[in-house]
Amino acid sequence: MIGFTELFNTPALSKKIFRYLVRKTGFGSWRFRFETGSLARPNYAYLVYQAALLAKRLGEPRVSVIEFGVAGGAGLVEMERYAEKIEQMLGVKIEIYGFDSAEGLPAPADYRDLPYHWKPGFFHMDMALLRSKLKRAQLVIGDTRDTTQSFTEQFNPAPIGAISFDLDFHSSTVAALRILEADHKYLLPRMVIYFDDVVGTEIELYNDFTGVRLAIHEFNRDHVKRRLSPLYYLRAIDPMTLWHHFMWSFHAFDHPKYGQFVSKENQQIPLQ
Ligand SMILES: C[S@@+](CC[C@H](N)C(=O)[O-])C[C@H]1O[C@@H](n2cnc3c(N)ncnc32)[C@H](O)[C@@H]1O
Structure with missing residues (x-):
């Protein structure tokens, strides 16, 4: 049986306790809390930061x-807070869009929507309450089957740099x-992408043949020049942090800026 000391010394637990204490006490600067993964939604902070950073490196003044x-909007409100800080840090203007029907989950279309786990109406939105709390985010209300198609024409958004x-x-x-x-003018050539429903528990049993993982597979099957890939870097640097396993990267190989250099200028390795 694992003892208390051993349990405390496991990297995952001590990191969790550290992050919890930093978050609860508001210890250190915002940047420190961001870099140590101690914000309420570190995955969202990462999305906003990476989107703004790539936009800056590509010379784009705005990013979406x-x-x-x-759902209720807790994540969107948190995303707005991060956008405010990151805009100041990087000097890139950040637009935020939130898509939802406002009615909660629709009826599952078939077994691929996991009807054993979800019911229609889960997670409905109090739109008036959410609108009263939002400062910059725009709500795109309706079924994603319709709103995704008309979005760019209706909103003329800054290039999209990250999506949850x-x-x-x-x-x-x-x-x-x-x-x-x-069209490439609405996208950065690469993005970081968060998929919430790819790990789950023994109840969901997320797998490659239903749900979101199947949707990712089908997207890659049907597109040659635009692809989704697991974000291997995060999983390698810290496999113990759960949300790292939820991150993908998107690549638009047909984007005119795909090959624009954004890396370190001096990569020379000195001969000792
Ligand atoms: C789990 S909730 C989102 C939770 C939210 N991201 C958060 O972290 O607080 C899932 C949401 O997806 C929305 N949704 C699912 N299918 C949809 C569709 N076809 N069109 C629009 N919204 C949809 C539901 O209305 C629901 O609010």
């Missing part, structure tokens, strides 16, 4: 970050992923 699946997909269903995610087919 999207949340598909807003949290729609729970295979059918809704397939529809939302079509945003990645947009």
Whole structure:
């Protein structure tokens, strides 16, 4: 049996306790809390930061970050807070869009939407309350099957630099992923992407043949020049942090800026 000291000394637990204490006490600067993963939603902070950083490196003055699946709006409100700080840090203007029906989950289309785990109406939104709390985010209300198609024409957004997909269903995610087919002027050439429903527990048993993982597989099957890939770097630097396993990267190989140099200028390795 594992003892208390051993348990405390496991990297995962001590990191969790450290982050919890930093978050609860508000210890250190915002940047320190961001860099140690101690913010309430470190995954969202990472999305906003990476989107703004790549925009800056590419010389784009504005960038968009999207949340598909807003529910009550706790995540969107948190995303706004991060955008405010990151805008100051990097000097890139950040637009935020939140897509939702406002009615909660629709009826599952078939077994691929995991009806053994989800019910229609889960996670409905109090739109008036959410609107009263939002400062910059714009809500895109309606079924993603319709709103994804008309989004760029209706909102003329800054290039999209990061997306959180949290729609729970295979059918809704397939529809939302079509945003990645947009004209290159609405996209950064690469993005960081968060998929909420890819790990789960023994109840969901997320797998490659249903749900969001199937939607990702089908997107890659159907597109040659636009692809989704697991974000291997995060999983390598810290496999114990759960949300690292939820991160993908998007690549638009047909984007005119795909090859624009954004890395370190001096990569010479000195001969000792
Ligand atoms: C789990 S909740 C999102 C939670 C939110 N991201 C958060 O972290 O607080 C899933 C949301 O997806 C929305 N949704 C699912 N399928 C949809 C569809 N086809 N069109 C629009 N919204 C949809 C539901 O209304 C629900 O609010």
